Amino acid sequence: MPEIAIFLARLRAPPWRPMAILAWLARGQRLRHERRHLEAMPDFMLKGIGISRSEIDYVATHGEARRS
Numbered sequence: 001m002p003e004i005a006i007f008l009a010r011l012r013a014p015p016w017r018p019m020a021i022l023a024w025l026a027r028g029q030r031l032r033h034e035r036r037h038l039e040a041m042p043d044f045m046l047k048g049i050g051i052s053r054s055e056i057d058y059v060a061t062h063g064e065a066r067r068s
Contacts, residue, residue: 035060 038056046052051059
């Protein structure tokens with residue numbers, strides 16, 4: 001539940017606003033879809049796009065791999 005509260009606070013929207021709740025649910029669905037898609041890829045394809053299997057969660061959430 002704290003994750004919901006943080007998201008809604010960032011939107012500066014009261015928790016009872018349906019659009020804020022729908023936006024949060026849609027984002028969660030998109031992240032799960034992207035994560036499943038990346039997890040289904042073989043390692044050579046992940047390497048080809050510049051990420052490793054251990055970076056899938058980060059990439060699905062932030063949209064790009066961390067670079068040192």
